[in-house]
Amino acid sequence: MGLFVDGLCKSYGPVQVLADASFDVRPGEVVALLGENGAGKSTVSNIIAGSVKADAGTITWRGKSYSPASPAAAIDAGVGMIHQELKLLPDLSVAENVYVGRLPMRGGRIDRAAMNAQASAQLKRLGLDVSPERKVRTLRVAAQQQVEIAKALTLNAELLIFDEPTAALGGEETELLFRQIRKLKAEGMCFIYISHRLDEIAQIADRVVVMRDGRIVARHERADIPVRTVVEQMVGRSVERMFPTLSAPGDQTLLEVENLSSPERSFNNVSFSVRAGEILGIAGLIGAGRTELVRAIAGADPISSGSVRVAGRPVHLSGPAAAIKAGVVLVPEDRKAQGVVLDQTIGENLAIGNFDLVAPNGWVFPKAVQRFAQAGIGRLGVKGRPGQAVSKLSGGNQQKVVIAKWVSRPPKVFILDEPTRGIDVGARAAIYDVVADLARSGMAVVVVSSDLEEVLGLSHRVLVLSRGRQRGILDRSEASNVAVMELATS
């Protein structure tokens, strides 16, 4: 039985996004779909989940021909999809979210008692102890995801498609999710699991399907394949090195952070320093306070105590403008909401925050903006023109625009929060090169990342945070997966 996908094709106009995709998922099995953005993973899953119609090809599900006309039809057939951006109603209760669209009725009124009891039972099945009456808004992202899974389970789903489920989860939460998947697997459920994180695939998947440019390029009967092999199959060329070689840092200390604490206690008494040419990685689980810490250093959030010195001079962190003036710049975590104005051009995006350079007398002339943008584009190798809208660029190029915005100042301290989030594996290497170059040009660089491999590969030293406390700073030579995780989970 299970799911058999045979020869699926899909084109949008002249662009073929999916060509002859065939694979199967047996009952009680997790099949991982790997590939860069645009490889066709989402198209395949959307076809199976009923939100996109295939041009050609057939799907057989539980022994019957299956071609869902809508997500509702897919759900009726027992196929559910957990989207990366959760589709919940934040101001309704957990139970209401689970039963939305089919609220249990009695005598013309919603039977809240029955609804809450049933929702509670499903949440228990997932090992989740959350009141069904709680508003979804008040739950953490991980718990919200569990609500989505509970919803799918009450719909009697037998095939669940996960699209990047762990993108917003910390280590423990990912572990919980995996335990649940294994449990449901044992009950005979099928899973299609889409992820960028290759280390997870080895843990959770039974088989691996690799896609590239709308085609399936490899099928692996087991999941513990060398990362390099998979990456090479995904990007279609051999990846010589993911991380650039780091040059030795200089002697001058550019950033000194002393006993820094936040008003909300999201980080406490953090102290470290970064030298010119040095890259300091900050590792930790979600909620460890990494983003909060670097945002505070960049003046984006207030601090309650502690001090920051840049090149020996104390900085009064009254706001981003003060930090920028002191030479501290931030590439924020959420590129689309905090990094770039999507609807504006590359030139405009680069000029924002640099009007003092572009327009020394306050007069902004298009040619000056053009020149400034061209310099930034050239320096970072952005694939685009100054007059092009940023929304039309790939994630990697958008990120380069955010970095390019700051390089010309030039800053003393460059902070990057999740620099490769949502960026293709192939494009990540380019970002790593840029980060290494920033350090080489004499800046103190701070990199925050949830991707442990990234922190380890890119940093001279690694600061580990756990629940807002600094657990240690590891030197490159002593920083390993295990050493960092030990501190991060302490």
Place this chain on the structure above:
Amino acid sequence: MNKGELATHRRIAGGGDKVTVSNDASRLKAGAGAQAATGAKLSAVFAGTMGPLIGLVLLCVALTLTTDTFLTFRNILNVLDQVTVLGIMAIGMTLVILIGGIDLSVGSVLALAAMVMGFVAHPDYLNLGLPVGIASALAVAGLCGLVSGLLVTVTKLPPFIATLAMMSVARGLANMITDGSQIIGFPDWFTNLSIIRHFGFLSVTVGLMIVLAIVFAIFLNYRATGRSLYAIGGSAEVARLSGIPVKPLTNWVYATCGLLAGLAGIVLAARLDSVQPSSGLGYELDTIAAVVIGGASLSGGVGSIGGTTVGVLIIGVLRNGLNLLGVSPFIQQVVIGVVIALAVATDTWRRRAQ
């Protein structure tokens, strides 16, 4: 109707002459950088407003063909006279909408400013003279705007609510000053500001509107602060993290919008030779309509003074033309409503097509 004549009028209507002046002005002030400004042609000021501009031209052509009187020098001057109040308010509203806000209080602030001016200046009341009256009116109007801004930035009220509150407060205050009665009769020099046409065509009030439009067009296009407003409207968080002082600028924008509404109130007083607490009722909607017809996005980040000028002229020409055609004011409201929907819908379609 010969083409040359039409082109001349189109240039006046579309503000083509402003472009030349704006380039001149920036060249004067900016010295060395001026060559860059010369490169920015019509496209810079009217960027993204081709649709409304074409609409305005078609409207003018249609009215020229259907009436004898539309395309006369006298009537064009009438249109300009009639749009001064709307035009001045729309400049302030453009700034507010550009940063993603809205100001519902402009009609009430207009009335309050006019009443303050009358109360301070008129012999029946304080009798302190018009200059003091005008200064007080502008101060009160700017203060109203500043309070709206502070409600948005400090109290974190949504702009809609903050300015809705201000709309009610300002209207109430305007009524309180004279207990609801109007003040009639100002010195001749004051009313002449809107009557005497210097050089045979330009009244002081129309000239004021044109100068303000040019100044703010230059400001939005070529000043760092002006460009920063586009950034705030595009994404306030990106702007803040980029070191742009979002809150002070937001306060300033609302204060400027209030100030310009007050100025519009003074112009209206000059035109009517009287002030009344009920004036400006519903003007906020006309003003928002003009800005939106001119291609601005209510979600912020998109819009220009050039576009707003076109929007103001579309409303002005439409009203004027419908009057010439003898269409009843009730039907005029319907037509203007349809035009708003049509303008924004075409704009949305065009964007989607791109």
